[in-house]
Amino acid sequence: xxxxxxxxxxxxxxxxxxxxxxxxHEVTPASRGASGRGRVDLQGDLSPVxxxxxxxxVVVNASGVERxxxxxxxxxxxxxxxxxxxxxxxxxxxxxxGPVVLGAGLVPGLSTILVRALASETAVGxxxxxxxxxxxxxxxxxxxxWTAGLVGVDVHRPPExxxxxxxxxxxxxxxxxxxxxRYLRADFPDHVLRGDAHGAIRSYLTLGSAALTASLAxxxxxxxxxxxxxxxxxxxxxxxxxxxxxxxxGRQRTAAGRGQSEATGRLxxxxxxxxVSRGAxxxxxxxxxxxxxxxxxxxxx
Numbered sequence: 001x002x003x004x005x006x007x008x009x010x011x012x013x014x015x016x017x018x019x020x021x022x023x024x025h026e027v028t029p030a031s032r033g034a035s036g037r038g039r040v041d042l043q044g045d046l047s048p049v050x051x052x053x054x055x056x057x058v059v060v061n062a063s064g065v066e067r068x069x070x071x072x073x074x075x076x077x078x079x080x081x082x083x084x085x086x087x088x089x090x091x092x093x094x095x096x097x098g099p100v101v102l103g104a105g106l107v108p109g110l111s112t113i114l115v116r117a118l119a120s121e122t123a124v125g126x127x128x129x130x131x132x133x134x135x136x137x138x139x140x141x142x143x144x145x146w147t148a149g150l151v152g153v154d155v156h157r158p159p160e161x162x163x164x165x166x167x168x169x170x171x172x173x174x175x176x177x178x179x180x181x182r183y184l185r186a187d188f189p190d191h192v193l194r195g196d197a198h199g200a201i202r203s204y205l206t207l208g209s210a211a212l213t214a215s216l217a218x219x220x221x222x223x224x225x226x227x228x229x230x231x232x233x234x235x236x237x238x239x240x241x242x243x244x245x246x247x248x249x250g251r252q253r254t255a256a257g258r259g260q261s262e263a264t265g266r267l268x269x270x271x272x273x274x275x276v277s278r279g280a281x282x283x284x285x286x287x288x289x290x291x292x293x294x295x296x297x298x299x300x301x
Contacts (some may be wrong), residue, residue: 072097271286
């Protein structure tokens with residue numbers, strides 16, 4: 001398999017490249033800082049991407065750049081996008097001219113797989129997706145910028161209806177380690193990707209540091225302080241977890257690990273392999289390609 005990797009030098013991109021090459025695949029790294037034909041600017045003219053895409057079996061966008069035009073530039077080649085932005089993924093789904101994997105990391109991605117797995121076990125009602133990310137991990141400026149971008153913004157098409165502001169509402173719940181944490185309402189997109197099939201899905205975020213979670217809640221109420229997120233010290237560990245639970249019965253599926261970028265890169269590499277081998281058409285999610293056991297297996301270090 002030949003993969004064109006956009007954002008190959010980023011925190012997720014380096015993992016994707018390593019995993020694909022370990023599996024015997026050929027990877028063409030592409031980024032704004034690359035030389036030769038691998039030099040592409042995703043904020044500018046996408047014709048170089050289109051020219052390269054037709055020479056490859058799959059295109060992986062691990063850059064963090066959200067560009068709807070990629071759907072057209074890669075129409076003849078499957079595209080895997082790691083974005084976690086619901087509004088963008090919805091537009092990408094509508095613009096898809098060929099196979100596209102919508103969200104291939106932890107959330108969406110692994111969370112989407114767990115949502116489908118929970119729903120397949122029994123008749124479930126509304127679903128909570130509770131996410132903890134490690135506050136001590138430096139997983140790239142794109143992740144920090146994405147989180148900061150939610151401040152002062154409403155959740156895209158919230159299942160509750162009306163306007164729901166990021167980081168304003170919260171719930172308390174036990175994580176897989178048995179600790180009680182505060183999770184803040186956040187605009188992860190599983191309600192956009194799977195909500196029609198599984199009822200109302202609400203997503204929440206907590207950080208590995210309780211103090212930073214409290215700070216995030218404060219910034220959510222005072223958006224003018226959003227710049228402090230980028231300057232905040234990376235304290236705490238790199239542990240992450242996802243809890244997907246039926247709000248009515250409490251039945252749940254969980255996953256946990258260390259290293260957000262590592263996990264996202266491994267899952268993205270798996271998505272690239274699956275979209276090529278399965279020959280899927282149109283826009284799909286990770287839940288359409290990967291079973292929970294397969295997803296968890298690739299993250300074992």
